[in-house]
Amino acid sequence: MSAPSTGAMPERPSGSLVRKVAWHWRHDEKRELWIGWWTLVVFYNLYGLLFFVVTRTQPPPQPSLDPAGIVRWFDDRHHGLIYGYAIVFIVGGATAIMNATLAYSMRRMSVSRAFAYAYLVIYALATLPGMLLMGIACTVGAMRPDRDPELLSWLYDFAFLSFEGTMGVFLVGSLVWMAAVLLDRNRVFPKWFGYLNLCNALTEVVVAPAWIFKSGAFAWDGTIAWWTNMGVFVTYTAVFLTLLRRMILREDFGTGPLPDLPREGAPQASGSMEATR
Amino acid sequence: MTTAARDTAGRSRFVPGQPDMWAFVLFESLVFTVYFTVYLVHRSQDLDLYRQSQTHLDLHIGVFNTLVLLVSSGSMARCVQAARECAYRTALTNAIWTLLFGFVFFVSKVFEWTTEIERGFTFSTNEFFQFYYFLTAIHFLHLLIGFVVLAVGVRELRSPARRSQETIETCATYWHTIDYLWVLIFALLYVVR
Amino acid sequence: MSAASDKRLILAWLVLSAITISQLGLGSLDALTPNAAIASSAIVIALVKVRIIFREFMEIRHAPALLCRLTDLWVVSTGVILLGSYFLGMALSKG
Numbered sequence: 001m002s003a004p005s006t007g008a009m010p011e012r013p014s015g016s017l018v019r020k021v022a023w024h025w026r027h028d029e030k031r032e033l034w035i036g037w038w039t040l041v042v043f044y045n046l047y048g049l050l051f052f053v054v055t056r057t058q059p060p061p062q063p064s065l066d067p068a069g070i071v072r073w074f075d076d077r078h079h080g081l082i083y084g085y086a087i088v089f090i091v092g093g094a095t096a097i098m099n100a101t102l103a104y105s106m107r108r109m110s111v112s113r114a115f116a117y118a119y120l121v122i123y124a125l126a127t128l129p130g131m132l133l134m135g136i137a138c139t140v141g142a143m144r145p146d147r148d149p150e151l152l153s154w155l156y157d158f159a160f161l162s163f164e165g166t167m168g169v170f171l172v173g174s175l176v177w178m179a180a181v182l183l184d185r186n187r188v189f190p191k192w193f194g195y196l197n198l199c200n201a202l203t204e205v206v207v208a209p210a211w212i213f214k215s216g217a218f219a220w221d222g223t224i225a226w227w228t229n230m231g232v233f234v235t236y237t238a239v240f241l242t243l244l245r246r247m248i249l250r251e252d253f254g255t256g257p258l259p260d261l262p263r264e265g266a267p268q269a270s271g272s273m274e275a276t277r
Numbered sequence: 278m279t280t281a282a283r284d285t286a287g288r289s290r291f292v293p294g295q296p297d298m299w300a301f302v303l304f305e306s307l308v309f310t311v312y313f314t315v316y317l318v319h320r321s322q323d324l325d326l327y328r329q330s331q332t333h334l335d336l337h338i339g340v341f342n343t344l345v346l347l348v349s350s351g352s353m354a355r356c357v358q359a360a361r362e363c364a365y366r367t368a369l370t371n372a373i374w375t376l377l378f379g380f381v382f383f384v385s386k387v388f389e390w391t392t393e394i395e396r397g398f399t400f401s402t403n404e405f406f407q408f409y410y411f412l413t414a415i416h417f418l419h420l421l422i423g424f425v426v427l428a429v430g431v432r433e434l435r436s437p438a439r440r441s442q443e444t445i446e447t448c449a450t451y452w453h454t455i456d457y458l459w460v461l462i463f464a465l466l467y468v469v470r
Numbered sequence: 471m472s473a474a475s476d477k478r479l480i481l482a483w484l485v486l487s488a489i490t491i492s493q494l495g496l497g498s499l500d501a502l503t504p505n506a507a508i509a510s511s512a513i514v515i516a517l518v519k520v521r522i523i524f525r526e527f528m529e530i531r532h533a534p535a536l537l538c539r540l541t542d543l544w545v546v547s548t549g550v551i552l553l554g555s556y557f558l559g560m561a562l563s564k565g
Contacts (some may be wrong), residue, residue, distance in 0.1 A: 228315070
């Protein structure tokens with residue numbers, strides 16, 4: 001991954017995965033970045049599994065369900081909600097590592113560090129509406145199935161509106177990253193990724209009508225407010241995971257433009273731009 | 278990409294502006310196409326409602342808005358060509374005309390919305406008006422972003438130290454997108470029966 | 471060179487405006503009877519306009535083949551999707 005440098009970094013071993021991972025753990029300068037990246041990959045997959053399969057809270061149910069329907073909804077998902085969100089609450093802190101990795105990309109850019117700091121603050125706050133509030137509301141609802149149906153309806157509305165309708169943080173966060181990418185002269189990310197952030201930001205606006213409608217394309221489960229937005233979001237996430245990986249591969253720990261990846265088969269650039277840590 | 282002496286006879290092929298902006302434009306257009314598809318499918322489920330509601334829209338304002346954006350696109354295209362030939366004063370004038378026409382659209386749209394609301398047709402009146410306000414509002418948002426983009430373009434043109442042809446073309450590409458998206462919205466909301 | 475391309479732009483704009491104004495006539499036709507002809511022509515005409523905007527205003531005429539084909543592909547597929555949604559929706563609502 002990195003060429004043998006002026007330091008005493010030994011050759012990468014071939015052989016089993018365990019040996020390779022152990023080598024990276026001990027010798028790779030980019031160890032922390034890779035831990036961050038892998039945390040992102042594992043967490044997003046886990047998040048998908050927990051929300052879509054275990055708790056089955058996504059795709060979201062209809063806002064127009066009556067209290068009896070809502071009681072049945074909680075009933076159907078009783079165990080999934082409790083155990084699924086228990087796991088979410090335990091691993092939720094991983095978002096700190098994820099956000100740090102994304103903010104790192106902005107630190108590597110030529111733009112002011114304020115971008116990275118703003119992003120960190122925004123996304124730290126974002127775990128509340130983006131994950132925790134819905135988890136809390138759903139587990140509170142699932143904990144006592146014999147609760148008054150009106151109260152369960154309240155929890156149901158609170159869960160989904162807090163999750164779907166509070167996109168302001170993600171909107172601003174995407175715009176911060178967009179601005180950083182477009183102004184950056186270190187070529188950390190391609191400019192089209194800056195524009196993709198704008199696409200993602202716009203979807204956060206599109207979901208706002210969910211507060212008004214209980215059915216139709218703009219309700220919290222609507223074709224436009226949820227399905228189309230989810231399509232854009234999944235694309236966006238897959239893209240930034242790929243681009244972050246490329247960034248880490250290219251990282252030279254310098255402050256100038258990030259070098260491009262070498263072509264397949266060509267010798268790696270020498271480690272002349274070594275760590276200035 | 279700041280060469281002013283580019284061949285405009287069409288012999289040498291070039292991508293107008295950043296390819297990145299084109300990627301964005303095509304992706305956004307795809308997202309809008311999804312919105313249009315959802316509109317058409319929902320429409321077919323309740324034809325009478327939609328047709329009745331459509332009669333409350335003013336076709337003349339719709340046509341006027343379309344013409345205004347077409348003119349603004351025209352002036353932006355002239356701006357790009359003038360800049361390519363280093364006629365920067367002409368380019369700047371055209372860019373400012375584009376901004377002005379954009380502003381006319383802005384005023385016209387606000388006027389149209391106000392009129393509809395005064396007549397009692399709001400976002401939550403019925404399904405047609407949900408789509409009407411949604412599509413026109415999301416387009417309007419793109420227009421507002423367009424003003425920022427045009428401002429970047431005007432800034433480029435004003436100072437001899439900048440004037441990157443690529444930046445100006447990139448701004449133009451974005452502005453034209455606002456125009457053609459509106460052409461489609463106009464057809465779907467105002468004309469399609 | 472510049473005068474010729476300028477004329478071309480003005481011509482493109484005139485054509486687009488004329489088409490737009492003709493849609494005034496199209497849209498003023500009896501609003502309440504179902505009319506697949508009006509709907510499909512509205513969509514097709516809109517896409518013709520979009521393609522003119524691509525080729526003349528956005529300078530796709532001078533762009534590399536890939537971009538030309540991409541934009542044409544977008545125009546065609548949008549047409550197919552929109553017309554398809556319209557007719558499919560109509561068919562489903564009657565059935």
